[in-house]
Amino acid sequence: MAETPSKYQTLFRGTLNVSIVLIGLASGVAQLAEIPTRIAQWVLTAVFLACLLYFVVRLWQLAFVVKIRQLRAELLETTKALALQRAGHQHYLDAIQRISDREKPLFSETLEVLVTVGADDDSDRIVEKRVTTPEPLVTHRTMRPIVPTDDDRLVRIDDISFKAIRPVAGTITALPLEQTRLLRVWLIFDPAMTTPTEWQVEYRPVGLWRPLRERGWDQLVWEDRLPTASGTPSAFTRFEVTFSFPESDQPPSVKERQGYGRMSEPVRDPRGRWEVVWRDEKPAGRRYVWDLTQAVGGA
Template identity: 30%
Template sequence: MSIDHTPRRNGPTAALVIGVAIAYANVAIGLVATLNTLPALILLGVIAVATIAVLVRLYRPPAARPAPKPTPDRRPIGRSPVVRELPPGDWPGRPLSSIEGYSEDLELTVWVGLTEDGDRVRERRTTRVTRPLRQRELTLISPYAGMDTGKFSANPRIEVGGGRIEATWLAEDIAGRGTVTFTPAVQTGETLEWTLDYPPAGLWNPLREDDIDVFRYDVRNFPIGKFTVTFRVHKNASAVFVQERNRRGAVSDYSTNGEWVVVWSADSPTPPARFEFDVRVNWGA
C-alpha cells in the first residue's frame, strides 16, 4: 500500500499545534498556582479534554491511499508478436535456420549444351552466418513439371571451402528439393563459401527444339545479397539473346573459346522477387 504525502489544505501546520500546546501549558500552570483548589483541578481537566478534542479534530493524519490497480495486459494471449508468412514458392515445416540467421550471395551458372548431356548447373554460394547454421534447405534448378524428362532426382556434388566443414545432401520427396547438412554447424560470424554442381535433367530441351525458352529463378525464400546469373551456350550457336522480362538488372555478353557467355547482374540491393529471363538461341543451319 502506498501513502499519500500530498499536503492537506485544511489541516494545521506543526507550528499551530505546538502553539496550542504551549498556550494550554501556560493556562494550566497559572490556574494551579493561583487557585490550588479542587475546582481548579476539575476546570483544568475540562480544558484538557476540550483541547485534546480540538487538536484531534484539527490534526488528522493523512489518509492512506490504496495502491493503484494494475493495468490489465491487453495483448492477445497465445499469439506471437511477429507474424511471419512463408514466402511464395516456400513450403511449411522447414527448419527455422533456413529462413533467417544468415544472408547469402549467389552466383548461378547454367550451361546450355548441344545435347542434354552438355547441360549443367553450378550454384556458388557465399553464406554469412549470424547464428549457428546446421541445415539449409534448397530447391535445385529442374525442368518444369510435366516435361518428358522423367522424375528429377539429381544428387548434387557439394564442395565447401576451407576444408573444416563437410556438407551432405538429403533429397526430399518433392523433385528437386532437399536438405544440405553442415558438419560441424557453421558458427556465428563465419562466412562459408560452397558450391553445388549437378545436371538439370533436360532443362534446355525446349530451347534446343524451339530456339526460345523462359528461365525462372525465385529468390524470395531466402535472404539474398548479390545475385548474378551466367548463361554459357554451346559454341555451335550463331546468336544468343537474354533479357529479364521486367528489365531488371544489367546484361553483358562475351565469348570465350567460341562459347557464348551472357552475364546478368541483379540491381543492388537485390529485390526479393521471381526473375524471368527470355532466352533465344539461333542454332544456325
C-alpha cells in the same frame, strides 16, 4: 448354399478321379481273355506308369499352386508393411519441410549461378557458388535444384548427379525431401557455419535446355526467398547469373522480363562459347524470369 470347391480341391479331386479311371481301365485290359498274359502285363505296366507319371505331375502342379498362393500372400503382407513404412517416412519429410518453410534465413549470402546450355541433353549443367555469412549460425537449409518441368517425369537427386562441395573446414550432406517435378534437397552442414563460408552445388539436369535447342527459345524462373529474420527482403546481398551457350554464328539473347538487374552483351569465351552475364546488386526478394533465345541447330 453349397460352397464352391477351392482350386486345391478341384486339382486333387481331378487327379484322384483320373487315377481311379485309369486303374479301372488297366484292370479291364488285363482281364481280356484274348490278350496273352505277357502282353496284358505290359499294357497294365505301361498304363500304371502313365498313371503314376500323370499323378506325380498333378501333385507337382498342386504343390506349385499352393506355393504361388503362399508367395502372393507374403508379397501382399510385404507391400502393406512397405506402404506403412513409406507413410511414416513421408511424415518425417513433411515435418522437416514445414520447419524449413517456417524458418527465416539466419544468414546473408552472395550467389553466383553458372547456367550451361549444352550442345546436347547430357551436357546441360548448373553450378551454384555461394558465400554464406551466418547470423549467427547455420546448421542446415533447403534448396530446389533447377530441373526440367516440361513433362511429368519424376526427378530424383541421383538422376541429376547432385554434388554439394565445401572446400574448407567441413562437409555437406544432401538429402532429398521432395522427389516430384520440383525436387527439393535438404543440406546439412557439418560442422555448422559460424563464419563466412564458401560452398557450392553442381548438378546435371539432363535435357533441361532441350526445348531451347529444339525451338530456339525458353525461359528460366528463380524465386527469391521470403524476408529474412533481420527484416531485409532477401538473404542475397548480390545475385549473379552467367548463361553459357554453345558455339554458334549468331549470338544468343537473354532478357529479364521485368527489367530487374543489369545484363551484359553476349561475348565469346576462350572456347568459342557465348556468355551473357546478368547481375542484381540489390536483390529484394523478387521473382526473376529470364527469356532465352538462340539459333536452332547451332547455326
